[in-house]
Amino acid sequence: MTGPKIIFYILAAAIVVFSVLSVADRRILRAAIYLLFVLVAMAGLYYMMNFQFLAAVQLIIYAGGIVVLIIFSILLTSQINSKLDPPKLGNLLLGVITAIGGIAISAVTIVKYGFTPANQPAIEPTMRTIGHQLMDTSEYGYALPFEVIGILLLAALVGTIFIARKT
Amino acid sequence: MDFSFTILILALPLFSFALLGLTSKSLKADLAGYAGTTSLLVITVLSYLAAWRYFGGGDAEAGFGTTIAMNYLWLNFTDTLQIHIGILLDSLSIMMLVVITTVSLMVHIYSLGYMKGEKGFQRYYAFLSLFTFSMLGLVVATNIFQMYIFWELVGVSSYLLIGFYYERPSAVAASKKAFIVTRFADLGFLIGILMLSFSTGTFDFDALTSPTGPVISQPAGSLFMGLSVTTWAMLFIFMGGAGKSAMFPLHIWLPDAMEGPTPVSALIHAATMVVAGVYLVARLFPIYAMSAPEALDVISYIGSFTSLFAAVIACTQLDIKRVLAYSTLSQIGYMMVALGVSGYGGEAGLGYMASLFHLFTHAFFKALLFLGAGSVIHAVHSNMMTDMGGLRKYMPVTHVTFLIACLTIAGLPPLSGFFSKDEILVAAFEHNKIIFAVQWLVAGITAFYMFRLYFNIFWNRTPEYHHAPHESPVTMTLPLSFLAVASVFAGFVPFHELVTSDGKAFETSFHVLVALPSIAVALVGIGLAYIMYFKQNERPTKLAASISGIYTAAFHKFYIDEIYIFITKGIIFQFISRPVAWFDRHIVDGTMNLIGNTTVAASVVIRRLQSGKVQLYIWFFASGVLLLTLYMLLQ
Amino acid sequence: MNLSSEIPLQYMLVLSTLVFFIGLVSIIIRRNLITMLMGIELMLNAVNINFVAFNHYLFPNRLEGHFFTMIIIAIAAAEAAVAIALIINIYRKVGTVSVDDIEELKY
Numbered sequence: 001m002t003g004p005k006i007i008f009y010i011l012a013a014a015i016v017v018f019s020v021l022s023v024a025d026r027r028i029l030r031a032a033i034y035l036l037f038v039l040v041a042m043a044g045l046y047y048m049m050n051f052q053f054l055a056a057v058q059l060i061i062y063a064g065g066i067v068v069l070i071i072f073s074i075l076l077t078s079q080i081n082s083k084l085d086p087p088k089l090g091n092l093l094l095g096v097i098t099a100i101g102g103i104a105i106s107a108v109t110i111v112k113y114g115f116t117p118a119n120q121p122a123i124e125p126t127m128r129t130i131g132h133q134l135m136d137t138s139e140y141g142y143a144l145p146f147e148v149i150g151i152l153l154l155a156a157l158v159g160t161i162f163i164a165r166k167t
Numbered sequence: 168m169d170f171s172f173t174i175l176i177l178a179l180p181l182f183s184f185a186l187l188g189l190t191s192k193s194l195k196a197d198l199a200g201y202a203g204t205t206s207l208l209v210i211t212v213l214s215y216l217a218a219w220r221y222f223g224g225g226d227a228e229a230g231f232g233t234t235i236a237m238n239y240l241w242l243n244f245t246d247t248l249q250i251h252i253g254i255l256l257d258s259l260s261i262m263m264l265v266v267i268t269t270v271s272l273m274v275h276i277y278s279l280g281y282m283k284g285e286k287g288f289q290r291y292y293a294f295l296s297l298f299t300f301s302m303l304g305l306v307v308a309t310n311i312f313q314m315y316i317f318w319e320l321v322g323v324s325s326y327l328l329i330g331f332y333y334e335r336p337s338a339v340a341a342s343k344k345a346f347i348v349t350r351f352a353d354l355g356f357l358i359g360i361l362m363l364s365f366s367t368g369t370f371d372f373d374a375l376t377s378p379t380g381p382v383i384s385q386p387a388g389s390l391f392m393g394l395s396v397t398t399w400a401m402l403f404i405f406m407g408g409a410g411k412s413a414m415f416p417l418h419i420w421l422p423d424a425m426e427g428p429t430p431v432s433a434l435i436h437a438a439t440m441v442v443a444g445v446y447l448v449a450r451l452f453p454i455y456a457m458s459a460p461e462a463l464d465v466i467s468y469i470g471s472f473t474s475l476f477a478a479v480i481a482c483t484q485l486d487i488k489r490v491l492a493y494s495t496l497s498q499i500g501y502m503m504v505a506l507g508v509s510g511y512g513g514e515a516g517l518g519y520m521a522s523l524f525h526l527f528t529h530a531f532f533k534a535l536l537f538l539g540a541g542s543v544i545h546a547v548h549s550n551m552m553t554d555m556g557g558l559r560k561y562m563p564v565t566h567v568t569f570l571i572a573c574l575t576i577a578g579l580p581p582l583s584g585f586f587s588k589d590e591i592l593v594a595a596f597e598h599n600k601i602i603f604a605v606q607w608l609v610a611g612i613t614a615f616y617m618f619r620l621y622f623n624i625f626w627n628r629t630p631e632y633h634h635a636p637h638e639s640p641v642t643m644t645l646p647l648s649f650l651a652v653a654s655v656f657a658g659f660v661p662f663h664e665l666v667t668s669d670g671k672a673f674e675t676s677f678h679v680l681v682a683l684p685s686i687a688v689a690l691v692g693i694g695l696a697y698i699m700y701f702k703q704n705e706r707p708t709k710l711a712a713s714i715s716g717i718y719t720a721a722f723h724k725f726y727i728d729e730i731y732i733f734i735t736k737g738i739i740f741q742f743i744s745r746p747v748a749w750f751d752r753h754i755v756d757g758t759m760n761l762i763g764n765t766t767v768a769a770s771v772v773i774r775r776l777q778s779g780k781v782q783l784y785i786w787f788f789a790s791g792v793l794l795l796t797l798y799m800l801l802q
Numbered sequence: 803m804n805l806s807s808e809i810p811l812q813y814m815l816v817l818s819t820l821v822f823f824i825g826l827v828s829i830i831i832r833r834n835l836i837t838m839l840m841g842i843e844l845m846l847n848a849v850n851i852n853f854v855a856f857n858h859y860l861f862p863n864r865l866e867g868h869f870f871t872m873i874i875i876a877i878a879a880a881e882a883a884v885a886i887a888l889i890i891n892i893y894r895k896v897g898t899v900s901v902d903d904i905e906e907l908k909y
Contacts, residue, residue, distance in 0.1 A: 004808045012817050019821050023828040026841040028837060035840050038821070042847055045814075051868055058850075061875050066843065066882045073886045074836055077893045085900075087831035094786050095830030099823035102793050106819040109800065110812050115860060122862030127902045133865055135909055142869050156880035164887035779905030782830050789826055 007048060014041040026084045028074050036067045053130055170220070173254050176213050176264065177307070179206050180300035187293035189532060196288040203292035204275040207299065211268040218261045222665060231670045233257040233373060238309055247368065253309040255372060259449055260664045262307035262523060266530045269653070271299045274434040274645035277538050279491055280642035281430055281545060286747050291331060298324035302439050306446060310370035310417070312358050314447070318356070318411070321443065322349050325435050329427040341423035348420040352410020359403030366396050376453040377671070378511065380627045398459040405448060405466055406654045412444025412499050413472040419728055421496060425488040429541030432488060437495050437537050438530040445526055452519055452668060453566045456511035467507020471602045474500025478612040478723070482619065483722040486550045488542050490620050491533070494576070497609060498529050505591040508598035509668065516668030518598070519677065522588030526660040528583040531657050532575040535650035539569040542643055543624055546636035552620070556703075557629030561636040564644045566625050568651040575654045577614035583658030585686075593683050610685050614692030622700035814855035822848035827881050835889045835899040839882065 013039050022034035039062040046055040087095075116144065137143045183206040187199050194202075221231070238253035282291055301320035308314035323346075330342030364370050408414075413421035413608060424436050435441070438585075448455060448466060455463050477496035484490045502522045509518025542565045547555055559566040575584040588610060594602040638644065664672040699706045712720045720726065821844055828841030850871045857867025893899050 002808055002831070004895055008809050008813070012813070015817065016820055016824075018863070019824045022840060023824055028834060031837060031840060035843065038844065039847065042851065045851065046854055048898060049854055051854060051858070051871075054854065054868055054871055057872060057875055061879055062843075062847075069882055069886055070836060070840060073889060076890060077836065077899050084832065084834055085836065087833075091711070091782060091786075091831045095827040097784060098790050098793065098830070099827045102789070102826070103819055103876070105793060105797060106823075107816055110815045110819070111886050115811055118860050120861075120863035120864050123865075125814075125868060130865065133871070140864060140866075145869070145873055149873055153876060153880050156884050160883045160887040163884070163891050629835075781901045782833070786830050789830075 004048065006042075011041045011044045011048070014038075015045075026086065028078060028082070029071065029080055032067060032071050032074060035070070036063055039063050051125055052087065053125065053127060095099055170217060170254075170256055171237065172213060173217055173256065173307070174237055175452045176210050176217070176268075176763060177254070177300060177304055178301065179210050180296045182206070184293050184296035184300060187289055187296060191293075191742055194289055196284075196683075198278050199289040200275075200282075200688030203296055204272070204279065206296065207268070207272050207275045210299070210303075214261075214264040214268040217256065217564040221256060221258070221261050230666070231258045231784075233371070235309060250298040250312050250370065251310055252313050254307045255309040256307065256718075258670060259446070259523065260306045262527060262666050263446060264303065266527055267299065267302050267306065270438040270530050270534045271295070271302075271434055273534060273538070273650055274430045274460075277541070277643050277646040278428075278430045278639040281541055282428060283640075285428075287331065291328075294324055294327045294331070295431075295434070298328065298435060302443075305443060308372075308373060311364070311375070312370045314450075315356065315360060316481045318443065319353065321440055322346065322353065322411070323351075325424070325440055328426045328431040328435060331427055331431065335426065337428040341420075341426040345424045348417055349410045353407050354415050355403045355410070355631070356407020358744050359400045359405075359407065361394060362403060363398035365401065372450060376451060378453050378457065394461055395458070398462050401451065401455055401462040402465060403458040404451065405444075405462060408447040409469065410443050410444070411447075412503070413496055414444065414469050414500070414503060415476055418473065418477070418496050419731060422492045422724070423488070425492050429488065429537060429544060432492070433534045433537030433541065436492065437533040441495060441499060442502065442526050442530070445499060445506065445522060445720050448503070448506050449519065449523060450800050452506065452509075452562060453511055455506075456509070456668070463509075464513055465507075467504050467599070467602060468480065470500045470507055471605050472500075473497070474504065474609045475605055476610075478616065479721050480724050482612065483718060485552045485618060487543070487552055487555075488537075488625065490552075490616060491536055491540060494536075494613065494616065495533060496603050497613060498525070498533065498576070500798050501588065501591055501606065501609075502526055502529070504602060505594055508595050509604065512669040513671065513673050516673070517590065517663075518594035519585060519668040520663050520666060521594050521674075524660075524665050525587035525591055527660070527662070528575070528587045528654070528657045531650050532572045532584060532654040535568060535572040535647065535654055536576070538647055538650065539565050539641070542639045542647065543569075545639055545643070546630070552623045554630060555624045556627040557625070558636060558772075559625040562638045566636060568644075568647040569621060569625070571651045571653055573617045576617050577693060578610055579689060580682075580686065581658065583654055586658035588663065589678075589682050589685060590675065592685055596678070596681050604714060607685060607688060611688035611692040614689040615696050618693045618696035619700050622696060626701055626764065628703040642760025811855060811859040814851060814859075816841075818848040818855070820848075821851070821871040823847075833900045833902055835892070835901060838888075838901070839885050839889070843878065843882065846874060850874055 018034045018037040024036065025031045025034065027083045039058065043055040043058040043063070046052075046058055047096050088119070133140060134146055183203055187203060190199075196238070221234070231452050234256040235253060240249060241252040242250040244250070262781065275292075278291065278295070282288055285291065296648040298321065301317050301324055305314055305317035305321055308317060326346040329345050330338050332338045360370075363375070367375060369375060406417075410417045421436060421441065423434050427436070455466075474497040477493040477500065481490050481493035481497065484493060502525050505518040505522035505525065507518070509516055509522070511519075542562065543555065543558060546558070546565075547563060549555070558756055578585045578588040580586075592603060592606055592610070596607050601743050663675045667673060699710070723729075821872055823850060825841040825844030829838050832841065853867040853870055853871045853874070855867075857865065861867070886909065892904060896904060898904075
């Protein structure tokens with residue numbers, strides 16, 4: 001058992017366990033914290049796959065931004081100690097059965113499918129490469145999506161302020 | 168010879184209709200009147216030019232041919248079903264162009280005075296332009312389908328003009344009556360067109376009426392009730408013509424149509440539109456003469472009966488416009504008789520020529536009579552004969568022109584009516600003695616009722632007028648004078664050289680044996696009218712009392728309207744429409760309601776699916792996606 | 803460092819599948835809007851793992867998956883912000899954040 005394998009198993013176990021917990025726990029603040037753990041473990045996964053920048057983005061935006069936002073909204077809308085209602089039995093059955101069915105279908109497909117391994121040499125996703133490509137307008141350049149995302153964020157910002165302001 | 172300018176004859180009235188109709192009240196009334204009249208003046212000049220070129224360019228001995236000035240493929244359904252639209256010029260259509268534009272121009276000028284200050288003056292001129300356009304389009308049609316289109320347009324413009332005073336319930340009723348009756352007749356026309364074109368495979372007049380063409384030389388063989396398909400088709404087509412020309416028993420709309428403004432009556436219901444039926448029969452005359460002689464016999468009997476019937480009614484009516492309306496019926500009956508007794512080609516085609524000759528002269532003197540009556544009505548503000556009398560002192564021009572018109576229609580030489588009526592009587596004499604006798608009698612009755620009208624208006628007692636009647640303005644007397652001159656001299660047009668059944672000239676002879684009795688009977692009619700109506704006396708009342716049965720029946724127009732009402736209301740509405748309405752309301756609507764109610768009930772059930780439970784929606788969505796995935800994986 | 807010799811691609815994909823369906827279960831069974839939002843975040847992240855894994859294992863010569871993941875993260879941020887604004891507004895108006903009580907638009 002090599003180092004990367006051990007790390008992967010630990011991360012995978014953390015992701016699965018904490019996501020199950022975040023769904024199952026009826027105390028909502030705890031559920032949010034479990035979600036935070038899932039996201040941090042995912043950042044570790046990215047790091048393992050050599051995408052350091054992406055891992056940093058995941059930590060900053062998800063762990064630092066979205067989860068904090070969720071926690072704020074939880075605090076605004078409910079008591080810290082209040083528990084969620086237990087799920088309805090019908091919903092629970094439907095959800096779990098669907099999930100198991102879906103997992104079965106997907107897993108069988110994934111395992112049966114023969115992926116063609118990569119034969120090109122890998123490039124190093126350094127900050128320089130990422131920056132150049134993000135601002136590039138030629139092939140494989142992402143200048144347009146970058147700008148569009150910028151506008152989308154602006155629109156979301158304005159919309160959010162408009163929705164949430166006191167009338 | 169270039170006749171391409173004739174497209175303007177159609178384009179100008181359409182343009183002026185669009186202009187006057189669209190600008191409507193934003194145009195000053197006078198300006199609208201002058202614009203409409205000017206456009207018509209141009210058209211008249213163009214028509215005369217066309218006539219001059221056509222008759223000047225041809226050779227009367229060799230005969231006048233047919234010129235297609237324009238033929239445009241309009242609707243291209245299949246290789247065998249194509250509908251053209253174009254302009255056909257032959258002696259018949261040129262003659263009609265001249266008649267229509269002349270009378271229409273006179274009516275336009277006359278209306279400037281007659282309709283002055285009326286509400287809707289611009290609308291009136293717009294409708295007049297529309298009518299002129301449709302009538303001209305009708306006579307220059309190159310095929311029967313185009314003719315049908317303009318035929319209906321003529322019907323619509325007639326409807327609009329009869330109902331011009333739409334505030335008056337009687338005008339609205341009259342316009343509806345005219346429209347429905349002629350529409351009913353047009354149903355027959357359409358059936359006839361379909362039968363004819365189905366059996367011959369063409370719409371074009373050229374192909375249909377060429378005497379050597381396949382349509383006439385190889386008639387369709389199949390028989391139905393003893394008559395050939397062509398005969399049946401021609402009878403149905405004549406039904407359309409009878410509707411527009413108000414032949415018995417479809418005549419009931421014409422007297423009521425007098426609710427329209429008087430110039431309109433002169434234009435549409437005396438001189439132009441009502442002769443469309445005559446024109447239709449004349450246009451298809453070779454087929455009638457050679458393939459459907461039985462239909463021609465029917466036409467002559469119907470025409471003869473109508474002329475007698477209408478003449479008798481005309482003797483009893485008190486409304487002067489109604490007298491003229493019945494007189495029109497009677498005169499169109501004459502034209503139909505002449506067509507019915509005619510043969511094709513050369514001397515045998517005398518009746519054809521006489522019919523169109525009478526159409527030509529009748530247009531002038533009947534328009535003159537109507538316009539004169541309009542002038543009188545304008546002065547007296549009443550339609551009733553009983554409100555008039557002694558008007559000769561007040562309205563000298565109207566008096567003289569009206570007298571000329573009366574003499575013309577009575578058929579005294581050398582006025583135009585004498586010549587045309589004489590030709591008709593000669594044609595009838597040679598063909599069928601009974602019809603000749605009837606027409607001869609009608610000539611006398613015509614003279615009687617026309618002079619009854621004349622004496623009652625201009626002589627007899629002078630009633631108390633609220634204000635002294637005065638002569639009409641010059642815009643009205645000018646057309647009267649012009650038409651009077653035309654009535655006098657139109658008889659000298661050499662029709663037998665110009666408008667004949669096969670286009671070739673032939674010699675006519677003067678029949679003393681026919682002419683003298685007809686003059687005599689006209690004089691007798693005038694004399695009778697003089698005795699009874701020249702001075703106020705008791706004779707008319709006594710005479711009416713002594714034959715009260717016939718008199719009352721004729722006064723009530725032989726109860727034809729009542730019979731119509733009984734048939735439509737008592738029989739058709741009661742025994743056909745009611746059950747149909749019941750079927751429609753309960754069976755047809757019931758089926759539709761059933762479908763609708765089922766849908767509503769189903770939707771009530773289905774809408775429970777839309778429960779408002781978002782999580783259920785998500786589950787539907789997710790499991791649906793999964794099932795689709797599964798389905799595609801398993802394929 | 804290349805993981806392909808150590809861990810097969812399938813492991814990554816199965817992991818992301820698990821997370822995805824756990825998120826779905828969260829949306830279906832939890833009636834609190836905020837918890838449902840958390841389920842959505844889980845699903846988005848599962849997809850992100852897929853993108854990154856495909857990029858790393860199958861097309862290491864490009865950065866497509868990397869950029870897609872970045873864009874998804876940005877959109878997720880925007881979406882979370884708008885969703886939370888809506889939730890807070892709903893809470894202010896209705897006084898609850900349970901989906902069962904917000905069903906005026908059903909028919």
